[in-house]
Amino acid sequence: MNYKYIIIGIDIIFASTAAIAIALYNGYESLLGVGFSLLVLGVIISGIGLTSVEPLDRFFRDITELNTKIIGKVLEDTGLLYAPGVRTCLNGADSVVIHGGGVGCGSVRPGLGVYEGRVYLAIPLSAVPPTNVAEALDSENIPALDELLRDALLRTYALGRDVTVTRSGREIKVALHDLRPEVIGLIKSPLNPLKIVLASLVSKVLRREVIVVSDDVLGEDYVIEMRVL
Amino acid sequence: MDALDRSLLLLGSAYLTAVATLALTGDRRPDIYVSVSALTYFIYVSLDETLRRSSKLAPINLLVLTIFISAVVYRALTLFGWYG
Numbered sequence: 589m590n591y592k593y594i595i596i597g598i599d600i601i602f603a604s605t606a607a608i609a610i611a612l613y614n615g616y617e618s619l620l621g622v623g624f625s626l627l628v629l630g631v632i633i634s635g636i637g638l639t640s641v642e643p644l645d646r647f648f649r650d651i652t653e654l655n656t657k658i659i660g661k662v663l664e665d666t667g668l669l670y671a672p673g674v675r676t677c678l679n680g681a682d683s684v685v686i687h688g689g690g691v692g693c694g695s696v697r698p699g700l701g702v703y704e705g706r707v708y709l710a711i712p713l714s715a716v717p718p719t720n721v722a723e724a725l726d727s728e729n730i731p732a733l734d735e736l737l738r739d740a741l742l743r744t745y746a747l748g749r750d751v752t753v754t755r756s757g758r759e760i761k762v763a764l765h766d767l768r769p770e771v772i773g774l775i776k777s778p779l780n781p782l783k784i785v786l787a788s789l790v791s792k793v794l795r796r797e798v799i800v801v802s803d804d805v806l807g808e809d810y811v812i813e814m815r816v817l
Numbered sequence: 818m819d820a821l822d823r824s825l826l827l828l829g830s831a832y833l834t835a836v837a838t839l840a841l842t843g844d845r846r847p848d849i850y851v852s853v854s855a856l857t858y859f860i861y862v863s864l865d866e867t868l869r870r871s872s873k874l875a876p877i878n879l880l881v882l883t884i885f886i887s888a889v890v891y892r893a894l895t896l897f898g899w900y901g
Contacts, residue, residue, distance in 0.1 A: 618844070624851045632881065639877070640872040
């Protein structure tokens with residue numbers, strides 16, 4: 589609720605009511621129209637004042653920064669900071685995306701764990717956003733990979749201006765062009781969320797396990813190469 | 818200036834421009850003023866993302882739509898000679 593707009597709206601309603609009364613009393617038809625128009629404007633501004641809510645962008649940005657710091661510390665303490673390999677494992681309900689180099693799928697479970705002496709962080713595939721892609725994949729007509737990526741990364745999240753997908757054999761190269769500066773900051777964080785999202789997305793769409801071969805920020809572009817297993 | 822302040826200022830300017838233009842052309846039909854106002858509001862809201870994100874516009878939209886439909890129905894009834 590924003591009292592400033594409510595008061596402005598009520599003021600306009602009072603002024604318009606006066607204008608309508610004067611117009612009706614004196615027979616000024618043009619003033620009657622202006623009065624009714626202002627009455628509608630007053631109602632609109634009061635309504636906006638009554639229903640307005642402060643945007644939470646700033647809060648979410650600060651929380652993301654805090655989470656990034658916490659995760660960065662955990663990764664540093666577990667030695668995962670310098671093991672940036674990301675791969676997906678499709679084990680039915682236990683499908684995960686793994687952050688941790690050289691870990692096979694085997695009996696990897698969601699969460700922080702150790703497998704064959706190597707530490708890993710496994711995130712359930714179903715928990716990785718965006719969720720609207722899951723709906724698209726459940727439908728009968730599954731869109732092409734580049735169309736799904738375009739929809740998720742550009743239309744849903746507005747991360748950049750364009751996406752190009754190049755496939756050669758089992759290699760898939762995704763380039764996200766003209767990234768927003770905030771996204772470049774996130775990519776450079778210890779647990780690159782875009783790498784996790786892209787690997788999960790490609791894995792979900794193709795229904796195959798993928799491993800991230802390389803990823804790099806080139807100017808304002810982000811290029812990630814994956815191998816389908 | 819706050820983003821919502823700017824949005825409302827622009828909405829008010831667009832609104833008053835439309836109404837002032839009608840008044841200057843000498844239009845005397847109140848329902849036309851109300852209809853043009855409602856359309857100005859809907860067009861502006863469709864263009865301004867800040868306004869859509871900052872407020873829950875559904876009840877306001879419903880109210881303005883009701884006002885617009887009433888104005889159109891009034892005009893139709895007047896044209897057919899069933900009212901006024």
